[in-house]
Amino acid sequence: xxxxxxxxxxxxxxxxxxxxxxxxxxxxxxxxxxxxxxxxxxxxxxxxxxxxxxxxxxxxxxxxxxxxxxxxxxxxxxxxxxxxxxxxxxxxxxxxxxxxxxxxxxxxxxxxxxxxxxxxxxxxxxxxxxxxxxxxxxxxxxxxxxxxxxxxxxxxxxxxxxxxxxxxxxxxxxxxxxxxxxxxxxxxxxxxxxxxxxxxxxxxxxxxxxxxxxxxxxxxxxxxxxxxxxxxxxxxxxxxxxxxxxxxxxxx
Amino acid sequence: xxxxxxxxxxxxxxxxxxxxxxxxxxxxxxxxxxxxxxxxxxxxxxxxxxxxxxxxxxxxxxxxxxxxxxxxxxxxxxxxxxxxxxxxxxxxxxxxxxxxxxxxxxxxxxxxxxxxxxxxxxxxxxxxxxxxxxxxxxxxxxxxxxxxxxxxxxxxxxxxxxxxxxxxxxxxxxxxxxxxxxxxxxxxxxxxxxxxxxxxxxxxxxxxxxxxxxxxxxxxxxxxxxxxxxxxxxxxxxxxxxxxxxxxxxxx
Numbered sequence: 001x002x003x004x005x006x007x008x009x010x011x012x013x014x015x016x017x018x019x020x021x022x023x024x025x026x027x028x029x030x031x032x033x034x035x036x037x038x039x040x041x042x043x044x045x046x047x048x049x050x051x052x053x054x055x056x057x058x059x060x061x062x063x064x065x066x067x068x069x070x071x072x073x074x075x076x077x078x079x080x081x082x083x084x085x086x087x088x089x090x091x092x093x094x095x096x097x098x099x100x101x102x103x104x105x106x107x108x109x110x111x112x113x114x115x116x117x118x119x120x121x122x123x124x125x126x127x128x129x130x131x132x133x134x135x136x137x138x139x140x141x142x143x144x145x146x147x148x149x150x151x152x153x154x155x156x157x158x159x160x161x162x163x164x165x166x167x168x169x170x171x172x173x174x175x176x177x178x179x180x181x182x183x184x185x186x187x188x189x190x191x192x193x194x195x196x197x198x199x200x201x202x203x204x205x206x207x208x209x210x211x212x213x214x215x216x217x218x219x220x221x222x223x224x225x226x227x228x229x230x231x232x233x234x235x236x237x238x239x240x241x242x243x244x245x246x247x248x249x250x251x252x
Numbered sequence: 253x254x255x256x257x258x259x260x261x262x263x264x265x266x267x268x269x270x271x272x273x274x275x276x277x278x279x280x281x282x283x284x285x286x287x288x289x290x291x292x293x294x295x296x297x298x299x300x301x302x303x304x305x306x307x308x309x310x311x312x313x314x315x316x317x318x319x320x321x322x323x324x325x326x327x328x329x330x331x332x333x334x335x336x337x338x339x340x341x342x343x344x345x346x347x348x349x350x351x352x353x354x355x356x357x358x359x360x361x362x363x364x365x366x367x368x369x370x371x372x373x374x375x376x377x378x379x380x381x382x383x384x385x386x387x388x389x390x391x392x393x394x395x396x397x398x399x400x401x402x403x404x405x406x407x408x409x410x411x412x413x414x415x416x417x418x419x420x421x422x423x424x425x426x427x428x429x430x431x432x433x434x435x436x437x438x439x440x441x442x443x444x445x446x447x448x449x450x451x452x453x454x455x456x457x458x459x460x461x462x463x464x465x466x467x468x469x470x471x472x473x474x475x476x477x478x479x480x481x482x483x484x485x486x487x488x489x490x491x492x493x494x495x496x497x498x499x500x501x502x503x504x
Contacts, residue, residue, distance in 0.1 A: 106481075118370065122488050131481025159483045191502045197479075227449075227501055229358075229383025231411045236374050239494040242487070246495045249479055250443045 002047060002069050002077065010047070010077045010089060016143050023092045025145035028078045030085030032155055034059055039158035042091040047074060052085045079147040092145060098136070098163055102178055105133045107197040107248055112167055112214050113140040113205040114237055120144060121152020122238040123203070124160045128153070130197070130245050134161030136170065138214075140205075167202065168213035174200065180219045182210055183240050187221030190247040195222075197248040203241050206234075222247075254299060254321050254329065262299070262329045262341060268395050275344045277397035279409070280330045282337030286311055287407035294343040299326060304337045331399040344397060350388070350415055353427075357385045359449040359500055364419055364466045365392040365457040366489060372396060373404020374490040375455070376412045380405070382449070382497050386413030388422065390466075392457075419454065423469035426452065432471045434462055435492050439473030442499040447474075449500040455493050458486075474499075 002010075012018035013026045024044055027036045030052055036043060037059055046060065047069045053060060060066060074083040099105035109127050114120050120142040127135050135144075141164075142149055150157045171180055179199030202218065204210035210218075224235065224243050235243075254262075264270035265278045276296055279288045282304055288295060289311055298312065299321045305312060312318060326335040351357035361379050366372050372394040379387050387396075393416075394401055402409045423432055431451030454470065456462035462470075476487065476495050487495075 122491065125484050125488065126491060128484035129482045129487055130479030131483060132479070154484070154486075154488075156484050224498065225501065227382035227384070228504065230381045231383060232377050232380035232406070232408050234406075235381055235494070236377065236406075236490075238488075238491060239374065239378060242491045242494050243498045246476065246498060249477065252480065 002067055002073050006045065006067065007073075007077055010045070010087070013089065014079055014147060016146065019092065019143070019145055024089050025092055025150065026078065026147050027088040027090050027150060027157070028080050028083055028147060029087075029151070030056070032150065032157075033086040033088045035155035035158045036088055036090055037061075041093060041158055044089040044091060046086065046088045047077070048086040049074065049084065080151070095163060096161060099133050102174060102199070104198075107132055107245075108134060108136055108200045109241065110136040110138075110167055110171075110200050110202040111141050112138045112202060112210050113208065114203065115140065115142055115205060117142040117146050117148035118152045119206070119236065119238050121149040121154075123241055124149070124153045124162070125156040126238065126242055126245060127160050128156035130249055132160070134163060136163050136165050136167070136200075138167045139164060168211070168217065171200070171202075171214065171217035178219075180217055181222055181244070182215065182218040182220075183224065183244060184218075184221035185223060187223035189225055190222050190244065191225060193222075193247075194251050195248045197252050201241070201244060201248070203237050206237050254319055254325050258297065258319065259325075259329055262297070262339070265341065266331055266399060268398065271344065271395070271397055276341050277344055277402065278330065278399050279340040279342050279402060280332050280335055280399060281339075281403065282308070284402065284407055284409075285338040285340045287410045288340055288342055289313075291410035293345060293410055296341040296343060298338065298340045299329070300338040301326065301336065332403070347415060348413060351385050356450075359384055359497075360386060360388060360452045361493065362388040362390075362419055362423070362452050362454040363393050364390045364454060364462050365460065366455065367392065367394055367457060369394040369398050369400035370404045371458070371488070371490050373401040373406075375493055376401070376405045376414070377408040378490065378494055378497060379412050380408035382501055384412070386415060388415045388417050388419070388452075390419045391416060420463070420465035420469065423452070423454075423466065430471075432469055433474055433496070434467065434470040434472075435476065435496060436470075436473035437475060439475035441477055442474050442496065443477060445474070445499075446503050447500045449504050453493070453496060453500070455489050458489050
């Protein structure tokens with residue numbers, strides 16, 4: 001049974017303004033909740049079905065603020081079409097400092113106005129796959145802690161560092177000589193380069209590409225070759241990022 | 253003004269059973285409608301705002317069954333949150349024969365139970381980018397002509413051939429010696445292979461991977477290397493396909 005106050009609190013976290021006010025966000029579904037519990041993030045509340053509690057009791061430590069809920073309650077309180085397992089409230093993590101000596105710190109991903117939460121989540125999952133030191137988001141990006149983004153990360157939300165920065169202000173502060181890469185149909189063919197995973201890879205929004213002030217900061221433009229018989233004009237932003245990252249990491 | 257009968261017909265095409273009954277599907281949004289009109293597909297109806305008609309009159313040939321509609325009508329009739337430009341009804345294309353001499357025909361993509369229409373649309377867009385001869389779908393895949401899939405293809409629906417086949421029956425009929433590739437965490441590192449775009453690349457569902465009877469047909473298992481510090485267990489199916497296709501086409 002979930003108290004009325006807790007239910008109201010959980011539902012408020014569907015909205016960004018309440019996530020910011022309370023410094024907390026929702027994690028939905030059994031797999032994501034287990035990822036949360038095995039991470040460094042702080043957990044405020046866990047709501048689980050009796051069945052989930054009995055199957056996963058080893059992962060539900062003593063002292064955890066745990067409530068047993070029905071599938072109906074979980075579905076009512078959350079944003080998923082159905083939730084038959086678990087839901088949690090986690091604290092928004094405190095921002096860690098951006099790696100100061102970036103060239104040694106590996107490759108950062110920077111996203112310029114990526115507004116679709118599904119794309120953002122897929123990109124965070126990709127950053128997790130490659131173990132990137134983190135992802136820098138322009139203020140116009142989707143909220144990395146919205147329920148849709150969190151779901152699309154498939155657990156990566158619990159591991160990937162994110163920072164919000166005005167990219168056109170931040171990129172020029174980086175050490176001279178550091179590679180700032182971006183995708184561009186007129187850029188250099190990535191198959192002919194020997195890229196190493198160091199610097200910053202900047203990806204723009206689907207509809208508008210990079211904003212001009214951000215594009216002006218690039219030191220190298222990269223082009224993903226299309227098939228000889230290819231028809232599509234462009235690729236999805238997460239798809240492009242994946243192909244570019246594989247080209248960076250094949251020489252690590 | 254859209255007639256009541258046409259409105260009812262358009263709305264029926266939101267559902268697969270009526271798409272099959274009428275042999276037609278919906279194309280929504282100005283960009284997708286223009287892709288349709290410049291393709292080989294047959295167009296039954298085009299509904300556009302007066303503004304769209306005036307801006308794009310060159311692309312709206314005489315004799316086209318055209319109706320002028322308000323933004324409100326387009327939004328009411330379609331599935332998009334808002335549609336301020338255009339909507340069309342296209343005929344489902346007749347199935348062309350599968351390329352008979354596959355090894356010469358390039359690389360086919362085969363999808364095993366890819367149920368998410370967004371993922372399927374992104375995969376069709378990718379097939380278009382690489383100019384693949386087409387995509388073979390298992391019966392459990394999302395409908396390639398559902399409004400969500402069509403939207404996610406970003407126009408590729410008008411160019412990419414699709415076929416429905418029981419993969420476990422179809423794959424064993426292919427010529428001996430043809431490469432049947434699939435992703436597998438235990439497979440060969442793609443960075444160490446010199447793949448050529450010929451044969452079939454089979455991708456499985458996100459949650460369950462390849463079905464065992466399909467996996468048994470593979471002649472080569474491919475592994476995408478994770479970053480040395482990577483955390484994620486897996487990649488999205490369209491992301492994995494993109495990385496693999498870039499590895500096939502870098503040696504074309």
